[in-house]
Amino acid sequence: xxxxxxxxxxxxxxxxxxxxxxxxxxxxxxxxxxxxxxxxxxxxxxxxxxxxxxxxxxxxxxxxxxxxxxxxxxxxxxxxxxxxxxxxxxxxxxxxxxxxxxxxxxxxxxxxxxxxxxxxxxxxxxxxxxxxxxxxxxxxxxxxxxxxxxxxxxxxxxxxxxxxxxxxxxxxxxxxxxxxxxxxxxxxxxxxxxxxxxxxxxxxxxxxxxxxxxxxxxxxxxxxxxxxxxxxxxxxxxxxxxxxxxxxxxxxxxxxxxxxxxxxxxxxxxxxxxxxxxxxxxxxxxxxxxxxxxxxxxxxxxxxxxxxxxxxxxxxxxxxxxxxxxxxxxxxxxxxxxxxxxxxxxxxxxxxxxxxxxxxxxxxxxxxxxxxxxxxxxxxxxxxxxxxxxxxxxxxxxxxxxxxxxxxxxxxxxxxxxxxxxxxxxxxxxxxxxxxxxxxxxxxxxxxxxxxxxxxxxxxxxxxxxxxxxxxxxxxxxxxxxxxxxxxxxxxxxxxxxxxxxxxxxxxxxxxxxxxxxxxxxxxxxxxxxxxxxxxxxxxxxxxxxxxxxxxxxxx
Amino acid sequence: xxxxxxxxxxxxxxxxxxxxxxxxxxxxxxxxxxxxxxxxxxxxxxxxxxxxxxxxxxxxxxxxxxxxxxxxxxxxxxxxxxxxxxxxxxxxxxxxxxxxxxxxxx
Numbered sequence: 001x002x003x004x005x006x007x008x009x010x011x012x013x014x015x016x017x018x019x020x021x022x023x024x025x026x027x028x029x030x031x032x033x034x035x036x037x038x039x040x041x042x043x044x045x046x047x048x049x050x051x052x053x054x055x056x057x058x059x060x061x062x063x064x065x066x067x068x069x070x071x072x073x074x075x076x077x078x079x080x081x082x083x084x085x086x087x088x089x090x091x092x093x094x095x096x097x098x099x100x101x102x103x104x105x106x107x108x109x110x111x112x113x114x115x116x117x118x119x120x121x122x123x124x125x126x127x128x129x130x131x132x133x134x135x136x137x138x139x140x141x142x143x144x145x146x147x148x149x150x151x152x153x154x155x156x157x158x159x160x161x162x163x164x165x166x167x168x169x170x171x172x173x174x175x176x177x178x179x180x181x182x183x184x185x186x187x188x189x190x191x192x193x194x195x196x197x198x199x200x201x202x203x204x205x206x207x208x209x210x211x212x213x214x215x216x217x218x219x220x221x222x223x224x225x226x227x228x229x230x231x232x233x234x235x236x237x238x239x240x241x242x243x244x245x246x247x248x249x250x251x252x253x254x255x256x257x258x259x260x261x262x263x264x265x266x267x268x269x270x271x272x273x274x275x276x277x278x279x280x281x282x283x284x285x286x287x288x289x290x291x292x293x294x295x296x297x298x299x300x301x302x303x304x305x306x307x308x309x310x311x312x313x314x315x316x317x318x319x320x321x322x323x324x325x326x327x328x329x330x331x332x333x334x335x336x337x338x339x340x341x342x343x344x345x346x347x348x349x350x351x352x353x354x355x356x357x358x359x360x361x362x363x364x365x366x367x368x369x370x371x372x373x374x375x376x377x378x379x380x381x382x383x384x385x386x387x388x389x390x391x392x393x394x395x396x397x398x399x400x401x402x403x404x405x406x407x408x409x410x411x412x413x414x415x416x417x418x419x420x421x422x423x424x425x426x427x428x429x430x431x432x433x434x435x436x437x438x439x440x441x442x443x444x445x446x447x448x449x450x451x452x453x454x455x456x457x458x459x460x461x462x463x464x465x466x467x468x469x470x471x472x473x474x475x476x477x478x479x480x481x482x483x484x485x486x487x488x489x490x491x492x493x494x495x496x497x498x499x500x501x502x503x504x505x506x507x508x509x510x511x512x513x514x515x516x517x518x519x520x521x522x523x524x525x526x527x528x529x530x531x532x533x534x535x536x537x538x539x540x541x542x543x544x545x546x547x548x549x550x551x552x553x554x555x556x
Numbered sequence: 557x558x559x560x561x562x563x564x565x566x567x568x569x570x571x572x573x574x575x576x577x578x579x580x581x582x583x584x585x586x587x588x589x590x591x592x593x594x595x596x597x598x599x600x601x602x603x604x605x606x607x608x609x610x611x612x613x614x615x616x617x618x619x620x621x622x623x624x625x626x627x628x629x630x631x632x633x634x635x636x637x638x639x640x641x642x643x644x645x646x647x648x649x650x651x652x653x654x655x656x657x658x659x660x661x662x
Contacts, residue, residue, distance in 0.1 A: 087605045213613035
């Protein structure tokens with residue numbers, strides 16, 4: 001036996017692996033779960049917040065949207081004092097669907113109790129025809145309640161929105177009309193069509209209902225005196241262009257929703273384009289003063305009684321017109337030849353650029369679309385002469401008001417407006433005529449009214465310091481006379497400009513004039529001139545509206 | 557640090573949702589009030605319309621002719637007086653004189 005010594009060495013096995021809680025590994029696992037949980041939590045919180053938020057928002061938008069998107073909705077229109085000029089009101093029309101009628105006799109008896117004055121033979125025959133018909137349009141709240149209490153399924157109600165014009169004719173040309181599809185077709189209803197459909201608050205205008213009424217009342221009264229084709233008055237604040245009143249006569253009742261096709265119903269204040277005559281002399285003199293070519297006391301000597309230019313003869317209306325006149329006298333006495341001489345000093349470019357500057361020559365940008373465009377013409381030597389006294393040149397009464405406002409307010413640019421804006425937007429900002437021109441012009445315009453030589457003595461109403469200039473012209477294409485009076489008051493610091501235009505007036509044999517610059521009265525219209533027609537109308541209007549303007553707008 | 561950031565985010569999310577919930581309650585209240593105001597506004601509009609119509613110069617002139625014998629007269633601006641309060645005393649002044657003086661001062 002071979003014995004071999006085997007040495008077996010037993011060593012203690014040392015396992016280097018020791019089980020330890022691996023913090024890092026476990027942290028990774030935990031962070032992953034926590035992160036996923038966290039993300040879920042964030043998403044669910046955001047979702048729930050969003051859900052709650054949207055839920056509350058949805059209700060709100062729905063309620064306002066409901067009002068706005070209602071078919072035929074249009075915002076109301078109010079005057080400067082918040083009085084409604086146009087209001088959208090909802091009305092209910094009730095109809096009957098005969099197919100759904102269960103007991104015809106019972107229904108007729110019930111209807112008779114609610115509407116005793118209706119023709120029930122006709123209603124009965126309509127019920128037999130099985131065709132839907134309207135039983136009562138714009139039903140009263142009481143009757144609506146009664147008819148709905150019947151609980152008859154055949155009775156159907158339809159809510160409608162309609163436009164109500166509480167002032168009837170008073171603002172017809174300004175507000176305009178809408179068609180059956182709720183689209184504005186004229187006036188502010190047209191130019192603010194989209195805005196009125198979206199606006200929540202009423203559209204506030206610069207107009208004053210009381211003043212508008214008083215002016216219209218005078219125009220209606222004098223319509224019977226002077227039997228003119230039509231007339232218009234614009235009253236505007238010279239400092240901010242706010243139009244306080246704009247009346248064009250004849251007018252129409254907006255509630256009747258009639259189609260107005262007669263041209264005589266146009267808005268004469270904005271759409272009418274007229275040759276306005278001597279009211280343009282103020283512009284000629286102002287242009288001369290602006291250019292420094294004349295002063296108010298500059299003398300023009302040996303003025304002719306008659307001038308010939310091509311085929312035209314230029315005369316003085318007043319046969320007793322002196323041959324030597326100062327600039328002031330030219331305007332006060334309304335000398336045609338004197339105005340021609342001033343224009344000749346100015347020459348075409350300067351007069352043209354002045355008229356362009358005050359916005360008389362081109363179409364005006366205004367709040368309503370019915371705006372007339374002055375008839376374009378070629379300038380020449382004869383045109384310069386006739387334009388100087390307002391002949392051979394046309395413009396709208398609105399542009400005339402703007403021109404006068406700029407000339408008398410210190411020379412600041414203004415934009416006539418019907419929409420009431422915040423005060424900041426309406427302040428005078430840009431001076432376009434030299435300082436000092438207004439003061440000189442205002443003094444002369446006051447003399448036109450105040451002095452015996454002036455042509456507007458009938459408007460010299462005590463307490464208002466009225467100034468102005470008359471203009472008598474034969475209408476374009478000999479369509480009757482256009483008698484205009486452009487007035488400003490108070491002349492020492494003008495606040496208002498008022499244009500009174502009578503289209504085609506005739507003399508009156510019965511009307512009694514009361515002199516203002518001397519005692520006594522005169523029966524009948526001696527001459528068909530602005531001095532005897534438009535000036536009288538303007539005087540009467542200012543007498544009526546003056547106290548309101550003086551007291552109501554004193555803080556403005 | 558991470559824990560603190562997580563905690564802040566978590567707390568702020570919770571706080572936001574709580575605030576949002578309370579805001580929602582307020583919004584609901586506002587909504588209900590607005591809904592209640594809406595018909596009142598409409599009613600006020602109708603009443604105002606009626607008032608504007610009945611007190612319009614046209615209607616007033618019509619009532620005047622119907623119920624009064626005397627005609628309306630124009631106010632003479634020279635007869636308008638103005639009450640001026642000075643040192644607890646009320647002075648009656650001519651309106652026109654007052655206005656002219658104010659203009660001269662300007």
